[in-house]
Amino acid sequence: MRFLIIISAVFCYGFVDSKKIRGISSSYKRFYRERKSFLCIDGSKIIPFEQVNDDYCDCEDGSDEPGTSACPRGRFYCTNLGFRPHYIPSSRVNDGICDCCDASDEYNSHAHCQNTCWNLGQRERAYVEGQMRTLDEGLRLKQQLIEEGVLLWREKQAQLRELQQVAEDLQIKLEEHRRRKHEADRLKEQTLKALEAADSGLRHQNSTVTSIFELLDSNKDSSITVDELQAKVALIHDEERVLSEDEAVALLGGGRQMDLTKFRHTLWDILTKGDSVKIKDTHGAPGSLVGEDLHLEAADRAAKWEATNLKKVEEAYDTVNMEISDLRKKLAIDYGTDWEFLFLNSQCYKLKVYEYTYTLCPFNQVTQKNTAGTEVSLGKWGMWAGTPKNQYSQMVYENGEPCWQGGSRSATVTLTCGTETALRSVKEPSKCQYIMDFQTPVACQPVLKQRGIHSEL
Structure with missing residues (x-):
């Protein structure tokens, strides 16, 4: 009978001891082994072991009361088997509110807590498994995007080289077109100066219809005859041939002679146009002016043509250089160690x-x-x-x-x-x-x- 009493006492004492070390993690159990005294974990104080978890705070760090709410700085460890373990402030122990999913914090209160750790753990594990599946799929897709990024990076580098080559070719064309435009402008300027000089000479020597009439009127009898016309006027395209009598009569309007009034309204216009006849051996005559006009018109067309071509090449050159600048800016951005973010551009x-x-x-x-x-x-x-x-x-x-x-x-x-x-x-x-x-x-x-x-x- 005495033996049974001793066994019972030992069992009860062990049960009490297990209650006293409630609220600690397995890594801290070494500090709470049964002995005569207890050293506060911060080393500040030694107390009798019986004072551990006696609902009175002896240690400044609260380490003597892990399972009660006695210490203001104390922490209670929720084991939460099946879910995530964690600490709660010791002030929440036995406060009537279930903080630990295993209900270990309300061991001596009126609260009726259920152990929900297993259900919470299941949800947590399902969430983690989903996250892992997402991660696996994400990493697979990431590898594809890395491969695409590398190819895209190489393509853009090749595109940059091509654009640079195009820019070099356009630079050569640009210089050539600038040279040709300069030459066309120079030719136009020379033609314009020649025309101005011819026009100035005409105004000086034969500035009026009267002066041209007098030039053709060799005998100064105030009329131009067939003979005088044959002597002074020639065909534009056959200067060596003398006008026939019929051709001279036709130019005189069907008659044998022509006075100043009739000359002003007929033959003067024909000579001014300069498309069929001109005055022989007379620099600056109306016919020669028309020829100079034709040269100026041709030179002007050539200058405009070269200017148009030059503008097109300049626009193409500027466009290519803008594309090169934009591409260089894009390639200068940090797209990750493997260019994996390049696809986002x-x-x-x-x-x-x-x-x-x-x-x-x-x-x-x-x-x-x-x-x-x-x-x-x-x-x-x-x-x-x-x-x-x-x-x-x-x-x-x-x-x-x-x-x-x-x-x-x-x-x-x-x-x-x-x-x-x-x-x-x-x-x-x-x-x-x-x-x-x-x-x-x-x-x-x-x-x-x-x-x-x-x-x-």
């Missing part, structure tokens, strides 16, 4: 939030448009601003349109792993400062920490 993604439509154009800009159609710039591409371990996890767009409070609008875009590329959310935590969640496979990282899933699961 020239793409835009929209999301409607209430009355606003937000548009993110990676490496370009972010805009906001209201239902009235007014569009506001929230920022232009600035830089990568992620953590040192993953600098490509965050984008910054800055120098947007001015905010009514002063300063300019800006947007911070956080990239998260997903199987699709899409703008997922937009928030404005402070005025004119926007935060966006942008999901894309290229944001997936090979290692995903399982959101606090503990080895005790």
